[in-house]
Amino acid sequence: MQMQVKIGLSGFGHVGRNFAALLAEKEGDLSRRYSLDLQLVLAANSRGAVSAENGLDPGLLGRLQASRDLDGLKGFTAGLTGPAAVAAAGAAVWVEATPSPAREGFEPAFTNMKLAIAGGIHVVTLSKGPLVHAFAEIMELAAAAGVKIKYSGATAAALPTVDVALASLAGSRITAVEGILNGTSNYILTCMEEEGLDFAGALARARQQGIAEPDPSLDVGGWDTAYKLLIIANTLFGGAFTLEHMDVQGIEGIGPADQEAARRLGGTLKLVGSARLTGEGYILQAGPQILPGRHPLAGVRGTSKGIHFVSDTLGPLTVLGGPSDPRGAAAAALKDIINLYQRG
Amino acid sequence: MQMQVKIGLSGFGHVGRNFAALLAEKEGDLSRRYSLDLQLVLAANSRGAVSAENGLDPGLLGRLQASRDLDGLKGFTAGLTGPAAVAAAGAAVWVEATPSPAREGFEPAFTNMKLAIAGGIHVVTLSKGPLVHAFAEIMELAAAAGVKIKYSGATAAALPTVDVALASLAGSRITAVEGILNGTSNYILTCMEEEGLDFAGALARARQQGIAEPDPSLDVGGWDTAYKLLIIANTLFGGAFTLEHMDVQGIEGIGPADQEAARRLGGTLKLVGSARLTGEGYILQAGPQILPGRHPLAGVRGTSKGIHFVSDTLGPLTVLGGPSDPRGAAAAALKDIINLYQRG
Numbered sequence: 007m008q009m010q011v012k013i014g015l016s017g018f019g020h021v022g023r024n025f026a027a028l029l030a031e032k033e034g035d036l037s038r039r040y041s042l043d044l045q046l047v048l049a050a051n052s053r054g055a056v057s058a059e060n061g062l063d064p065g066l067l068g069r070l071q072a073s074r075d076l077d078g079l080k081g082f083t084a085g086l087t088g089p090a091a092v093a094a095a096g097a098a099v100w101v102e103a104t105p106s107p108a109r110e111g112f113e114p115a116f117t118n119m120k121l122a123i124a125g126g127i128h129v130v131t132l133s134k135g136p137l138v139h140a141f142a143e144i145m146e147l148a149a150a151a152g153v154k155i156k157y158s159g160a161t162a163a164a165l166p167t168v169d170v171a172l173a174s175l176a177g178s179r180i181t182a183v184e185g186i187l188n189g190t191s192n193y194i195l196t197c198m199e200e201e202g203l204d205f206a207g208a209l210a211r212a213r214q215q216g217i218a219e220p221d222p223s224l225d226v227g228g229w230d231t232a233y234k235l236l237i238i239a240n241t242l243f244g245g246a247f248t249l250e251h252m253d254v255q256g257i258e259g260i261g262p263a264d265q266e267a268a269r270r271l272g273g274t275l276k277l278v279g280s281a282r283l284t285g286e287g288y289i290l291q292a293g294p295q296i297l298p299g300r301h302p303l304a305g306v307r308g309t310s311k312g313i314h315f316v317s318d319t320l321g322p323l324t325v326l327g328g329p330s331d332p333r334g335a336a337a338a339a340l341k342d343i344i345n346l347y348q349r350g
Numbered sequence: 351m352q353m354q355v356k357i358g359l360s361g362f363g364h365v366g367r368n369f370a371a372l373l374a375e376k377e378g379d380l381s382r383r384y385s386l387d388l389q390l391v392l393a394a395n396s397r398g399a400v401s402a403e404n405g406l407d408p409g410l411l412g413r414l415q416a417s418r419d420l421d422g423l424k425g426f427t428a429g430l431t432g433p434a435a436v437a438a439a440g441a442a443v444w445v446e447a448t449p450s451p452a453r454e455g456f457e458p459a460f461t462n463m464k465l466a467i468a469g470g471i472h473v474v475t476l477s478k479g480p481l482v483h484a485f486a487e488i489m490e491l492a493a494a495a496g497v498k499i500k501y502s503g504a505t506a507a508a509l510p511t512v513d514v515a516l517a518s519l520a521g522s523r524i525t526a527v528e529g530i531l532n533g534t535s536n537y538i539l540t541c542m543e544e545e546g547l548d549f550a551g552a553l554a555r556a557r558q559q560g561i562a563e564p565d566p567s568l569d570v571g572g573w574d575t576a577y578k579l580l581i582i583a584n585t586l587f588g589g590a591f592t593l594e595h596m597d598v599q600g601i602e603g604i605g606p607a608d609q610e611a612a613r614r615l616g617g618t619l620k621l622v623g624s625a626r627l628t629g630e631g632y633i634l635q636a637g638p639q640i641l642p643g644r645h646p647l648a649g650v651r652g653t654s655k656g657i658h659f660v661s662d663t664l665g666p667l668t669v670l671g672g673p674s675d676p677r678g679a680a681a682a683a684l685k686d687i688i689n690l691y692q693r694g
Contacts, residue, residue: 028663032521040520164664166518173517174510176384176688177376178681302670305649319372319681320508321672326646328665337522337663344520349693 009347010043012061014095014127016088016118017103018051018073020332021132021159021339025101027068028336040344050091051076052104054084057094088114092121099346101339102131103159112139119155123147130342132159132335138233138249141240156342161234161241162187164334165311165327168241169345178317180242184280187234189309189329190218190225191257191277196307199265199274205258217309227256228277232292235279238313243281243288255293268296274304302326353691354387356405358439358471360432360462361447362395362417364676365476365503365683369445371412372680384688394435395420396448398428401438432458436465443690445683446475447503456483463499467491474686476503476679481581486589500686505578505585506531508678509655509671512585513689522661524586528624531578533653533673534562534569535601535621540651543609543618549602561653571600572621576636579623582657587625587632599637612640618648646670 013029015022029044036042045061051073056062058081066079076082086094100122102115112135119136122129123144131137136144137160148155161167162185171180186192190212197208209226212218224230232254239247257277268275278295281288297304302324306312309329316322328334357373359366373388380386389405395417400406402425410423420426430438444466446459456479463480466473467488475481480488481504492499505511506529515524530536534556541552553570556562568574576598583591601621612619617640625634641648646668650656653673660666672678 035523036521164667166514166667169518170510170514170669173689173692174513174685176685176692177380178685179379300649300651302649305644305646307644319376319677320685321678323508323510323672324668324670325514326668326670328667333663334665340521341518341664345517348517348520 008037008041008043010045011099011343011347012045012047012095012097013099013101013343014048014050014092014097015046015101015103016050016091016114017105017133018049018076019103019105021335022049022051022073022103023068023070024332024336025103025339026064028333028340030065030068032340036344040348042344042347044343047097048091048095049076050087052087053077054082055086055091055094056081057083057086059096089117089121092118092125092127097127099128099130099343102129102133103339104133112136116140119144120147123151123153126151126153128154128156128346130156130159130339132339134160134233134237137237141237142245145245154346156346157237158338158342159335161237162311162313162327163330163338165313165330166325167234167238167313170323170325171238171242171315175315175317175320175323178319180315180317181283182281182316183235183238183242183313184278184303185235185238185313186276186303186306186311187279187313188225188231188277189311190222191231192306192311193217193309194226195257195260195275195277198260198262202262204262205260226258228254228292231277231279235281235290235292239281239288239290247288247290252290252292257294260294264294271296272299273297273301274299276303276306278303352381352385352387354389355443355687355691356389356391356439356441357443357445357687358392358394358436358441359390359445359447360394360435360458361449361477362393362420363447363449365679366393366417366447367412367414368676368680369447369683370408372677372684374409374412376684380688384692386688386691388687391441392435392439393420394431396431397421398426399430399435399438400425401427401430403440433461433465436462436469436471441471443472443474443687446473446477447683448477456480460484463488464491467495467497470495470497472498472500472690474500474503474683476683478504478577478581482577482593485581485584489589498690500690501581502682502686503679505581506655506657506671507674507682509657509674510669511578511582511657514667514669515582515586515659519659519661519664519667522663524659524661525627526625526660527579527582527586527657528622528647529579529582529657530620530647530650530655531623531657532569532575532621533655534566535575536650536655537561537653538570539601539604539619539621542604542606546606548606549604570602572598572636575621575623579625579634579636583625583632583634591632591634596634596636601638604638615640616643617641617645618643620647620650622647
């Protein structure tokens with residue numbers, strides 16, 4: 007028996023378009039393997055939204071080249087965006103894919119999410135902002151409304167982090183987490199280490215490859231790592247941490263001499279986000295660290311990522327994952343939707 | 351609101367006793383984090399069972415030194431074992447922890463499991479035998495009865511394998527799996543490589559450390575790896591594979607010259623179980639392989655394990671996990687029980 011699930015999507019940039027394309031590509035698989043019939047009923051961006059009560063054609067949407075191409079589609083309503091779009095969608099799941107780097111604010115994602123929650127709609131978010139800004143508040147609202155918040159796409163996307171901790175380590179007590187969570191920074195450090203480039207040269211290479219954004223400061227400044235680590239730590243350790251609890255450092259000041267020093271110590275220099283249980287509670291950090299050569303994250307190269315957990319009953323566990331791109335991020339959101347309905 | 355779940359346990363060796371101990375140790379955590387009140391109502395071994403409708407004291411059971419110590423406990427019924435025990439338990443979850451290496455048969459685990467399924471009881475099995483012998487049959491019976499079969503403890507225990515594939519890679523298509531799934535063999539190969547021992551010397555060391563069993567043939571012969579890989583492949587790729595589909599080789603014939611040859615090629619020799627999609631369908635193998643130096647499983651040392659997945663949308667994913675011991679195996683069973691009741 008197929009279960010029909012109506013989905014609203016906010017944010018129609020690279021990730022949003024890839025999400026639509028993936029829904030079309032995976033339609034048969036979703037039906038066969040999960041008995042799910044996922045219908046995209048609304049797709050909004052900052053200009054407005056296209057909607058159709060009985061489902062848009064995700065294949066058509068996925069083939070659009072730019073988010074502004076939504077405007078020209080049949081069923082487009084100018085100004086139907088943000089809260090108005092959430093209310094209009096009539097969806098069971100709201101996918102929030104608007105860009106919201108936390109430093110520049112967390113709207114419209116935060117308001118959209120609260121409205122969805124109040125309407126009894128599950129939220130799958132790729133936007134980190136609201137979770138960085140108000141993790142505890144969102145989780146309390148969701149619990150009270152009986153809806154779920156899933157955020158694989160906001161916590162390293164193609165690399166599973168929170169779902170491994172919550173499902174694969176269920177019942178164990180996690181006492182430490184360390185992660186290489188930012189592909190751009192790791193790519194830069196890898197270029198410096200393996201090709202002898204300095205920071206500026208490696209950054210230029212990353213830009214050339216389309217890996218670094220025009221303004222790379224969230225990535226190389228350690229903030230993206232800090233945001234992800236903060237969300238992961240709040241998920242695992244009770245929700246009370248904020249950015250003020252974190253010491254955040256970037257890799258802009260790293261030079262070949264630092265990497266050489268790390269090598270002399272038998273290790274390698276990485277940008278690491280970590281949370282550790284100590285006598286004074288959990289210590290959260292994001293910054294450059296020398297990882298010993300045999301550390302399970304020491305071999306993470308290029309845009310790859312990794313996370314390492316220490317638990318009481320299930321031992322140490324390391325997950326090494328693929329580089330993130332818009333398709334991987336979209337696939338992480340699709341995974342979250344499937345897991346809303348997949349049990350045990 | 352706490353949910354009370356009655357559990358029956360078959361098999362009271364190291365793993366069974368650790369399971370009881372863990373239930374006692376985690377009682378508070380299970381209640382706080384998962385709202386679960388797990389009651390062990392019956393514990394059986396080959397002689398009989400102790401039972402109590404309102405729950406045995408798992409702390410007391412966990413402190414027993416040997417499985418025969420059950421005999422002396424209040425509430426022990428001689429001969430209450432196998433199917434009779436399943437029927438008597440009145441449990442919601444049946445934990446099957448009887449030893450059943452597939453080569454020596456798959457009873458009493460198989461009969462116990464079928465009886466539990468017919469009774470509408472979820473099954474958490476640490477015994478591989480029934481799944482190696484009759485995977486498709488068990489899954490069909492379970493689907494028809496509306497019960498779940500969980501088997502983390504039969505597929506590398508403390509190393510998550512199937513739950514990562516089913517939950518963390520949900521929605522993606524997995525096209526290849528490779529795993530270092532047997533800690534004993536990997537320990538022996540590591541000793542040979544790092545300390546220059548030959549196979550016999552390394553095996554002797556493994557026995558001395560309590561890592562190798564008196565008869566290590568299932569481990570070093572590649573069979574344990576093959577069993578686990580077979581269960582994983584059946585889970586991911588549709589249930590139709592049997593041991594006849596597999597080419598199985600052990601590490602008994604490996605010598606220092608083989609490892610030296612692997613080193614010259616820049617790689618390392620490991621006992622690997624693998625399933626790969628080819629033009630002729632899936633090819634399943636278990637045997638020694640040279641892994642390139644940068645292969646994500648190349649650095650798995652000692653009794654550690656690892657698994658590597660290739661997927662279409664979520665990229666390559668590697669999980670490196672803790673060595674298995676009876677406590678880790680028991681924790682894997684507890685994780686399965688939690689995930690029977692934890693949603694989304």
